[in-house]
Amino acid sequence: MPTIAVVTLSLTDFELGYDGIRFVGFDNYIELLGDRTFLISLGNTLTYTLIVTPLSVLIGLGAALLIEAEVRGRALFRTIYFLPVVSLLVAMATVWQYLLHPTIGPVNALLRFIGIAGPNWLGGSDTVLLSLALIGVWQAVGFNMVLFLAGLTAIPRELYAAAEVDRAATAWDRFWLVTWPMLGPTTLFVVTISVINAVKVFETVSTLTQGGPNRASEVLLWTIYQEGFVYLRVGYASAMTVVFLAILMALMMLQYRALDRRVHYT
Helix, strand or coil, X not given: CHHHXXXXXXXXXXXXXXXXXXXXXXXXXHHHHCCHHHHHXXXXXXXXXXXXXHHHHHHHHHHHHHHHHCCCCHHXXXXXXXXXXXXXXXHHHHHHHHHCCCCCCHHHHHHHHXXXXXXXXXXXXXXXXXXXXXXXXXXXXXXXXXXXXXHHHCCCHHHHHHXXXXXXXXXXXXXXXXXXXXXXXXXXXXXXXXXXXXXXXXHHHHHHXXXXXXXXXXXXXXXXXXXXXHCCCXXXXXXXXXXXXXXXXXXXXXXXXXXXXXXXXX
């Protein structure tokens, strides 16, 4: 199995292009504890995940509710929101580079129009991770919206009628009494998928920033790629991969412990 192969390689000093392989035990993992690049990429990945996951889930839910309530133009809005999901992010990189360009980009042009000096979004250490996170939200909202639409469709209409009888007169009351509890399984699934996709961020970093500037956008998968395919340290990259998988599993377990007990299954 690939997982067993990765774990095995993580205990060696294997390097691509070099003869011989030596068992080093946990030396690679010990080295990770003092690897500044790895620690930076770990922190950046967690920060990125904490921004992208809640925003993409909330906006995806909001878009689904709006589309479900709007009868006219529903198919059009579904298509518009879902376009980022089917678009190649590498192809969209040129568009994002233009939009966020510090001098000719429309974003900074709009900020200048209202009297605000826009930053160098992708070239500044203070703004690059936030910029990538907003692109990640843009990419994830459409997929989350489709999942929430499926969950909304599965809610029995009779429950809304019963809620109105119980004096849930406003849409807000019906949302909290019916929609939100019945969306529990869907929400748990959406949050799980959103966390996994956020932790696995790679394409935007590889295409737009390559971990810069000053490692401000260095994330775990980019660091693993650099160690394994640029510096050819496969054993060390395998140790990073094992840690990455362990972190992902820990996040999933914490998430299920926090959310699963609040989910109402039908």
